[in-house]
Every structure is written in structure tokens, then in C-alpha cells.
Amino acid sequence: MIAFVLPTVIPMYFWEETFTNSWHVAVILRYVYSLNMTFLVNSAAHIWGNKPYDNKIKPVQNLAVSIFAIGEGFHNYHHVYPWDYRTAELGNNYLNLTTKILDFFAWIGWAYDMKTVSSDIVQTRMKRTGDGTNLWGWGDKCQSEEQKREAIVLKEQNH
Ligand SMILES: [Zn+2]
Structure with missing residues (x-):
């Protein structure tokens, strides 16, 4: 009803669109x-992108898919x-409209008991199995020489 009937009937009623125009544009x-943008999650987001959390699995972080989906x-x-x-770490949520x-x-009380992961656990996992990309502060100008060396060692270990 909400996905197919309303988008067809509303333009016909309010803007005198033909059934064909309404059906083809607003629905089909x-x-x-x-559907195609959703399918990108299981195709493009398993091929092109970086792997900051686990370098040994196929799924990747893909900015374009995050925008379209x-x-x-x-x-x-x-x-x-x-x-x-959240399906993403807090730092990435600027594009995460679903979150x-x-x-x-949650704010109005309809969603509750929502599970997340602490940033400590995320950081530890990134250092252990990630590809070295996206770590907070890594690659920043303010990073110490020791942190820079640690980042290079981690990247070499995981590639
Ligand atoms: Zn997947």
C-alpha cells in the first residue's frame, strides 16, 4: 500500500498525472x-574499498555505496x-542517515536496547586485524614519530 498504491494515487489526485506517468516514475x-542501490551493498561493498577492521574478510568500506544506500x-x-x-563506527556516521x-x-522512545561496540574494542580490533586505514589520528600531522612507525609496521603486517 505505502510502497506502490500511495505513490501512484497521490500524483494522480493532487497533480492530475496520468496513471502511466505516476506508475512509471513514482513507483517503478x-x-x-x-533495489539497485541496495544490491550495491552486497556487490560493490564486497569488492572496492578499504578494510580498517578486518583485512581477512571480503566486505569493505565503500564511500559511494554509503552515499547511495x-x-x-x-x-x-x-x-x-x-x-x-549503527553499522559504522561513530566517526563515519556523518553519512549514516539510517543510524x-x-x-x-530511540530519542522518542520507540527504539531501545540498541547494541553498539565500545571504541576501545573497535580500536583494539583495528590494530589486530585491520589494514591500517582509518585509525583515529593515524596519518595526522600531530602524530608522534613512534605512532607513525607503529602505523607502518601494522600496514606491512596486514598486507
Ligand atoms: Zn556483506
């Missing part, structure tokens, strides 16, 4: 687009921590 085009492209994180409702929506429903 939108549906095909959203409103936050579902942080897929390396999602496979390492499948129970985390913002869940946060809103």
Missing part, C-alpha cells in the same frame, strides 16, 4: 533505483560487528 523507477556502505565494520545498530533515523526513534 523509484523501486528499481532503490544512505549509510549502508560501511560494510567491513558491519561484518566485524553485525550486532551494532540518525534509528537515533531519532
Whole structure:
């Protein structure tokens, strides 16, 4: 009803669109687009991107998929921590609209007991199994020489 009937009937009623225009643009085009963007999570986000959390699995962090699938492209994180409702680490949530929506429903009390992962656990796992990308502060100008050497050793170990 909400996915197919309303998007057809509303443009016909309010803007005098024909059934054909309404059906093809508001329903079929939108549906095909959203399905294809969703499918990118299980194709592109398993091929092109970096692996900051676990370098030994196929899923990757893919920025383009995160944009098109409103936050579902942080897929390396999602496979390492499948129970985390955010599907991404906090620092990545600027693109994560689905998490913002869940946060809103938590704020009004409709969503609760949402599971996340502490940043300590995430940082430890990144150092142990990640590919060395995306670590907080790594590569920054303010990083000490020792931290820079540690980052290089980690990248060499995991590649
Ligand atoms: Zn996957």
C-alpha cells in the first residue's frame, strides 16, 4: 500500500498525472533505483574499498555505496560487528542517515536496547586485524614519530 498504491494515487489526485506517468516514475523507477542501490551493498561493498577492521574478510568500506544506500556502505565494520545498530563506527556516521533515523526513534522512545561496540574494542580490533586505514589520528600531522612507525609496521603486517 505505502510502497506502490500511495505513490501512484497521490500524483494522480493532487497533480492530475496520468496513471502511466505516476506508475512509471513514482513507483517503478523509484523501486528499481532503490533495489539497485541496495544490491550495491552486497556487490560493490564486497569488492572496492578499504578494510580498517578486518583485512581477512571480503566486505569493505565503500564511500559511494554509503552515499547511495544512505549509510549502508560501511560494510567491513558491519561484518566485524553485525550486532551494532549503527553499522559504522561513530566517526563515519556523518553519512549514516539510517543510524540518525534509528537515533531519532530511540530519542522518542520507540527504539531501545540498541547494541553498539565500545571504541576501545573497535580500536583494539583495528590494530589486530585491520589494514591500517582509518585509525583515529593515524596519518595526522600531530602524530608522534613512534605512532607513525607503529602505523607502518601494522600496514606491512596486514598486507
Ligand atoms: Zn556483506
